[in-house]
Amino acid sequence: MFYSDxxxxxxxxxxxxxxxxxxxxxxxxxxxxxxxxxxxxxxKKYKTLSKNNQIDLxxxxxxxxxxxxxxxxxxxxxxxxxxxxxxxxxxxxxNKSLNELNQIIKxxxxxxxxxxxxxxxxxxxEKIKVLENIxxxxxxxxxxxKLNIEGIFIxxxxxxxxxxxxxxxxxxxxxxxxxxxxxxxxxxxxMPNLEIGKDGIEKSFNPNLIxxxxxxxxxxxxxxxxxxxxxxxxxxxxxxxxxxxxxxxQQYTLNLLKEHKAGSAVLMNINNGNILCMASxxxxxxxxxxxxxxxxxxxxxxxxxxxxLTYRCIQGLYAPGSTFKMVVAIAGIVHGIIDTNTKHFCxxxxxxxxxxxxxxKNNGHGSMNVSDAIKESCDVFFYEISKxxxxxxIAKVAEDFGLGKIYDVPLPNQKKGIIPSRExxxxxxxxxxxxxxxxxxxxxxxxxxxxxxxxxxxxxxxASNGKNVIPNIIKQNNxxxxxxxxxxxxxxxxxxxSMFKVVNESKGTAYNSRSESTPFAGKTGTSQVRRxxxxxRESEDxxxxxxxxxxxxxxxxxxxMPAENPRYAVSVVIEHGGSGASTAAPIAKEIFQFxxxxxx
Amino acid sequence: xLNKIQNLNYLxxxxxxxxxxxxxxxxxxxxxxxxxxWASRHLIRLALFLFLAIILAFINIKFIYQFAYIFFxxxxxxxxxxxxxxxxGKGATRWINVFGLSIQPSELIKIxxxxxxxxxxxDLKFDQIKRIKNLFFPILILFLPFVLVVIQPDxxxxxxxxxxxxxxxxxxxxxxxxxxxxxxxxILLIPLSLNYLQPYQKDRIFSFxxxxxxxxxxxxxLIQSKIALGSGGLTGKGFLEGSQSYLQxxxxxxxxxxxxxxxxxxxxxxxxxxILLFLLLISVCFYISIKSNHIxxxxxxxxxxxNLFIYVIxxxxxxxxxxxxxxxxxxxxxxxxxxxxxxxxxxxLVLNAELNGNLKKLYNA
Numbered sequence: 001m002f003y004s005d006x007x008x009x010x011x012x013x014x015x016x017x018x019x020x021x022x023x024x025x026x027x028x029x030x031x032x033x034x035x036x037x038x039x040x041x042x043x044k045k046y047k048t049l050s051k052n053n054q055i056d057l058x059x060x061x062x063x064x065x066x067x068x069x070x071x072x073x074x075x076x077x078x079x080x081x082x083x084x085x086x087x088x089x090x091x092x093x094x095n096k097s098l099n100e101l102n103q104i105i106k107x108x109x110x111x112x113x114x115x116x117x118x119x120x121x122x123x124x125x126e127k128i129k130v131l132e133n134i135x136x137x138x139x140x141x142x143x144x145x146k147l148n149i150e151g152i153f154i155x156x157x158x159x160x161x162x163x164x165x166x167x168x169x170x171x172x173x174x175x176x177x178x179x180x181x182x183x184x185x186x187x188x189x190x191m192p193n194l195e196i197g198k199d200g201i202e203k204s205f206n207p208n209l210i211x212x213x214x215x216x217x218x219x220x221x222x223x224x225x226x227x228x229x230x231x232x233x234x235x236x237x238x239x240x241x242x243x244x245x246x247x248x249x250q251q252y253t254l255n256l257l258k259e260h261k262a263g264s265a266v267l268m269n270i271n272n273g274n275i276l277c278m279a280s281x282x283x284x285x286x287x288x289x290x291x292x293x294x295x296x297x298x299x300x301x302x303x304x305x306x307x308x309l310t311y312r313c314i315q316g317l318y319a320p321g322s323t324f325k326m327v328v329a330i331a332g333i334v335h336g337i338i339d340t341n342t343k344h345f346c347x348x349x350x351x352x353x354x355x356x357x358x359x360x361k362n363n364g365h366g367s368m369n370v371s372d373a374i375k376e377s378c379d380v381f382f383y384e385i386s387k388x389x390x391x392x393x394i395a396k397v398a399e400d401f402g403l404g405k406i407y408d409v410p411l412p413n414q415k416k417g418i419i420p421s422r423e424x425x426x427x428x429x430x431x432x433x434x435x436x437x438x439x440x441x442x443x444x445x446x447x448x449x450x451x452x453x454x455x456x457x458x459x460x461x462x463a464s465n466g467k468n469v470i471p472n473i474i475k476q477n478n479x480x481x482x483x484x485x486x487x488x489x490x491x492x493x494x495x496x497x498s499m500f501k502v503v504n505e506s507k508g509t510a511y512n513s514r515s516e517s518t519p520f521a522g523k524t525g526t527s528q529v530r531r532x533x534x535x536x537r538e539s540e541d542x543x544x545x546x547x548x549x550x551x552x553x554x555x556x557x558x559x560x561m562p563a564e565n566p567r568y569a570v571s572v573v574i575e576h577g578g579s580g581a582s583t584a585a586p587i588a589k590e591i592f593q594f595x596x597x598x599x600x
Numbered sequence: 601x602l603n604k605i606q607n608l609n610y611l612x613x614x615x616x617x618x619x620x621x622x623x624x625x626x627x628x629x630x631x632x633x634x635x636x637x638w639a640s641r642h643l644i645r646l647a648l649f650l651f652l653a654i655i656l657a658f659i660n661i662k663f664i665y666q667f668a669y670i671f672f673x674x675x676x677x678x679x680x681x682x683x684x685x686x687x688x689g690k691g692a693t694r695w696i697n698v699f700g701l702s703i704q705p706s707e708l709i710k711i712x713x714x715x716x717x718x719x720x721x722x723d724l725k726f727d728q729i730k731r732i733k734n735l736f737f738p739i740l741i742l743f744l745p746f747v748l749v750v751i752q753p754d755x756x757x758x759x760x761x762x763x764x765x766x767x768x769x770x771x772x773x774x775x776x777x778x779x780x781x782x783x784x785x786x787i788l789l790i791p792l793s794l795n796y797l798q799p800y801q802k803d804r805i806f807s808f809x810x811x812x813x814x815x816x817x818x819x820x821x822l823i824q825s826k827i828a829l830g831s832g833g834l835t836g837k838g839f840l841e842g843s844q845s846y847l848q849x850x851x852x853x854x855x856x857x858x859x860x861x862x863x864x865x866x867x868x869x870x871x872x873x874x875i876l877l878f879l880l881l882i883s884v885c886f887y888i889s890i891k892s893n894h895i896x897x898x899x900x901x902x903x904x905x906x907n908l909f910i911y912v913i914x915x916x917x918x919x920x921x922x923x924x925x926x927x928x929x930x931x932x933x934x935x936x937x938x939x940x941x942x943x944x945x946x947x948x949l950v951l952n953a954e955l956n957g958n959l960k961k962l963y964n965a
Contacts, residue, residue: 009726012773013898014890020771020902021886024909028879031916032872038830038920039868046830 058218059191062211063158065238067172067201069247070276070475076172076202078158082139085127088119091151098130100149104141105131127153133291160195165285167251170311171243171278171411171473173200174286195290200311201243201473204410211238242475244274252594256587257281261549263574264312266456267591270464270560270569272480273472275409276595278453280312314414317449318573321527321580322377322509323558324398324444326462326495329370331397332385333491340494343369346380350439357383357439360526374498375508377524379443386442391433394441395421400485402457402469403450409471417454420447445528455558455571459522461485462499463560463569466492499523500563503585510557513585518596521566522559522588524580529553552576557584561592568595604658604955609888613650615881616932616947620646620940622874623933625839626862630854633840638854638935646932649941653948661956664949665896668719672712672741678705679748704938706757709745710764711946714903716741717765721772722896729773738769756918756926760910767906772899821857825919829863829871836867854935856927860919871916874933878912881905885947888954897953904946911943 038046067076084101091097098112107115107130118128134142142154160175162168175195178188187207188194194210197203214235249267257263258281267277282304288297301308310316332338348364349356359365359379365372373381386394398404404419418424420441422433440446450458453471460469466489467482499521502508509524529551555577560566570588577583620642627638682705717738721729728734742765749758770779828842836842842864853861863871885905892898908931915930917923929936931943 006726009773009895012726013771013895016771016773017886017889017898017902020767020906021883024882024906025879027909027913028875031913031920031922032875034920034922035829035863035868035871035875035916038826039832039863039871040834043830043833046827047833049827050831 058216060214060216060233060235061191061194062213062235063237064160064175064195065205065209065211065240067209068240068242069168069245069250070242070274071246071248072242073247074163075168075243075245075247076160076162079161081133081157081159083129083155083157084131084134084142085153085155086115086119086130086151087127087153088122088151090153094119094151097149097151100145101130101142101152104145105134105138107131127155133159160290162286164247164251165287166283167247167254167279168245169200169283169286170280170309170313171200171245172286173197173202173412174289175202176289199412201241201410203412205241208241209238212236243473244269244276244475245278245473246276246598248598249277249591249595250279253277253279253587253591254281254283256590257574260574260577260583262306262312263572263577264316264452265570265572265587265591266313266452267568267570267595268456268460268469268471270460270467270469270566273460273469273482274475275453275456275471275473276568277591278313278473280310280316282306282308284308311411311413312573312575313452314411315451316573316575317415317417317451318554318556318575319446319448319527320403320444320450320455321525321554321556322379322444323455323458323523323525323556323571323580324448324450325374325377325382325442326499326523327398327401327403327458328382328386328389328394328442329374329495329498330401330488330491331389331394332370333494334397334487335389335393337388338370338385340369340371342385343367344373344381344384346378348380350380350383352383352387352436352439355436357436370494371498371501374495374523375501375505377502377509382442383439386438387435391438391441392421392423394438395419395424397488400488401461403454405454407453407457407471409473411473414453415451417449417451418447444525452571452573455556455573456569459558459560459569459571462492462495463521463566465489465496496521499559503559504563509581510559510585512581513589515589515593518561518589518593519563520559520561520589520592521563522557522570522585524585525556525558526579526581527554527556529576549576552578555580555583557588559585559588559592561596568592601658607955608654608657609884609951609954612881612884612947612951613654615877615884616650616944617646619874619877619881619932622862622877623858623930623935626858626865626933627854627935629840629842629865630858630861642935642940645937645940646944649944653944653951656945656948657951657955659952661897661952661959664715664952665719665722668712668715672709672716675705675709675712676744676748678703679709679745681705683748683751703941706745706749706752706754707938707942709749710757710761710907711904711942711949713741713745713761713764714768714900714907714946715949717768717772718896718899718903721899722894726773730775735774735778738765741765754927756914756928759926760907760914760928763910764903764907767910768899768903771902771906772895821925822921825857825860826921828857828860829920832864832867832870834868836863836865836870839865841865856915856925856929856934857919858934859916859930862933875912875916878908878931881947882909882912885950888950888957892953892957893960894957897957897959900953901950904950907946908943911939 063078066074069075086094086097088094094116098107098115101107115128115130122128139154142152162172162174174197176198178185178194178196182188182196187210188196191213197206197209202209212235214233216232217230253265253267257265257279260281262281264280265277266275268275284301288294329338345367346359346365348362349358351357360377364380365376365378368376368378368381370381372378398419404417406414406416420437425431425433437446441448457469457471461467464482466485468485469482472480502523503510503514503521504519505511510522553576555574556572557580558569558571560569570591572584572587572591574583574587624639624642627642628635631638720738720741724734742761746758746761749761766779831837842861859871859874862874882905885901885908889898889901889905892901911928911931914923914926914928918925918928929939931939
């Protein structure tokens with residue numbers, strides 16, 4: 001029975017084995033087909049997805065370096081600010097979350113609509129910015145309610161801040177997002193959202209202040225979600241920078257300048273070229289430029305016809321007027337055309353060709369030597385000697401005294417000005433030089449244009465007995481020794497004694513500004529306004545008074561202090577200030593006195 | 601003995617070695633081009649287990665036959681002890697330490713189930729198979745380990761035990777209508793059993809049904825493995841060039857998902873080659889089964905072949921998105937000692953069955 005069944009059993013088993021085998025082969029077929037679908041048919045789709053499956057680099061932005069004044073006062077630093085984000089996937093009802101947030105801080109209606117629209121477009125794990133730069137008290141309120149508001153996320157950022165907003169704004173500049181060209185700069189490579197310095201020290205020292213970016217390698221899946229952090233390299237803080245400006249003098253000076261519509265003053269240490277004060281008015285508040293929205297403020301700056309963005313100390317070009325006379329006198333002495341005894345008679349005017357050239361004093365100064373001519377600022381004396389010196393020699397001396405130059409100091413957008421010569425005119429206008437133009441140039445009018453920093457440098461060179469002073473704005477520890485211009489020694493001695501008389505002898509043009517406690521020397525200048533130095537905006541309804549103001553002369557004063565063994569040189573320019581003696585010299589006196597008091 | 605060495609099925613041995621070497625290559629790549637930590641150990645295991653399997657092939661089949669139930673009960677006790685450790689010890693576990701080897705009893709039990717069922721049907725007279733009461737014992741053999749594995753909980757292994765049982769019962773000649781009935785009972789049991797599933801297992805099933813719905817969470821593995829496979833294309837990205845696995849996107853790339861890595865690096869040609877090798881290996885088992893003169897050898901070979909088949913189909917279906925991710929390795933390719941030991945030893949049994957295929961009855965009736 002056992003054996004008879006065998007045959008039957010084996011045939012059943014064979015059949016079942018065969019069926020089972022068939023089943024298995026067909027399953028292998030199904031699996032094979034599936035793999036064909038994925039690996040051949042849809043391969044393109046998966047290849048694309050595979051490429052998106054990547055390691056991303058996230059940039060960790062560095063904290064910008066601080067800027068200090070010479071006494072370690074912070075001029076520019078960074079404050080923590082907080083941005084509020086919402087992450088749609090973390091809240092069940094984004095509307096409800098926004099409502100709750102709205103009870104703490106008002107979110108305006110259009111912003112709210114934008115957020116809601118955005119939340120539908122972006123991936124649900126992406127954060128959407130709701131509020132920017134919220135303050136501490138708002139932050140506290142949100143933090144204390146955070147558990148109740150779903151999906152809220154607060155991120156910390158740094159914002160540049162300027163402690164002495166208007167005082168050093170031109171010099172320090174401000175930061176902002178880079179424009180298209182700036183993005184290419186090597187030091188901001190790979191940091192597209194970095195705010196960079198756009199003006200002043202902030203701009204010149206971008207590479208130092210910025211620091212080094214860090215980075216975070218993050219694994220991102222094909223949907224853009226961060227899976228994990230692979231590596232992290234922290235950013236490096238930017239270097240701090242200390243400038244030579246003394247904030248106290250700067251503030252004091254700016255207050256003096258603010259009594260006038262527009263003007264500037266530069267104070268330098270003549271021994272090392274350090275600029276202690278470089279004030280310009282009107283100025284602007286960089287904090288208001290940084291904080292968004294800034295359009296309103298920005299527009300108000302651009303519409304202001306006094307052009308608050310202009311840094312008058314280096315960008316304002318003025319005819320130097322009588323402050324140029326030292327240069328002419330020095331040229332006369334070193335070229336042997338005059339000595340201390342050479343005299344010219346001033347009758348109030350001289351003629352050259354068919355034109356008359358007037359002295360500022362209509363009835364004339366009488367007989368003048370060089371010392372008197374500087375002290376009383378006699379124009380005729382300089383007309384006379386300039387005829388003999390010639391414009392080219394004057395120009396050479398002017399350049400030796402720092403005029404018509406752009407200095408190698410980290411101050412962007414310096415304006416060079418003009419020291420005219422035959423060659424210059426030929427090049428510029430393709431015209432030959434007229435003798436009359438020499439006379440005009442000799443009193444610092446005509447083509448001659450200088451900026452206030454140049455005038456301060458010129459005065460420093462005179463005050464330091466001919467040291468080739470180069471201005472400096474970054475505080476340095478090593479002592480700087482400037483080369484002496486030997487050939488001017490004798491001439492400078494004569495000029496310095498004349499400049500002392502300007503302030504300290506009766507009949508001197510700045511005699512009214514003399515100071516018993518702080519004896520100083522200097523030279524006034526009053527330059528006729530042939531054209532407005534600062535591009536004026538044409539407006540059709542400008543008031544009569546405005547026109548009058550614009551027609552007034554610029555008031556200038558250059559000087560050094562103390563009169564004996566000087567340490568400081570100053571230049572003051574008040575636009576349309578009337579006369580140098582009445583407007584500029586008193587300001588110089590105040591600055592000198594204030595500076596001297598600080599030393600004690 | 602010399603005769604036995606000569607008659608050994610060297611095709612089967614060759615296939616085992618070839619597939620294992622492909623596995624080692626994949627593991628070498630998964631480690632970023634390094635033998636350590638996986639490829640080297642994989643090859644050492646291959647050598648060791650293959651040696652054991654060949655020894656097993658030379659053992660008298662009567663001995664194996666006589667101890668079939670004992671082996672089953674022993675492995676069932678091992679499984680139970682894992683369960684008890686899971687209950688009384690710290691957390692759930694699937695491993696147990698045997699002679700310093702970390703072993704997963706749930707892998708071994710499949711082999712002893714095959715042995716037990718092979719002996720049962722060998723002993724059962726053919727006309728007795730029809731009897732309902734004779735269904736009781738084989739179902740018990742399947743049900744006990746099934747329940748123990750389900751409560752581990754290891755859904756993949758439980759499912760493969762159930763499938764293995766069905767295939768063996770089918771091969772042994774159970775009437776077709778009983779399967780149909782069993783199928784309906786199963787359908788009715790599904791909603792009931794869902795209640796007993798762990799939350800993560802439910803998630804797996806639901807994510808399988810719609811992986812893109814939650815691509816960032818539970819569907820992640822599946823999408824990543826499909827990206828790996830699909831981006832391989834026809835010829836693959838080249839050995840060690842698979843970016844998916846290099847970037848760690850592939851979950852468990854050295855174990856359950858090794859096939860996707862190979863698919864990424866060797867393309868469709870590579871995956872087809874592996875599938876054909878497996879089909880060939882299973883065919884060898886079936887050939888040995890047909891050749892065998894005794895039921896024990898037949899059921900044993902079919903059982904081992906089916907077990908292999910279940911592993912391969914479940915693993916590839918899982919990584920290609922045909923079924924939920926349930927945690928089943930690809931035999932001989934995936935890294936992991938227990939499954940490899942079970943597979944190679946079971947193939948050793950098949951070798952044995954072939955060497956002793958001309959015996960008629962294994963017991964001295």
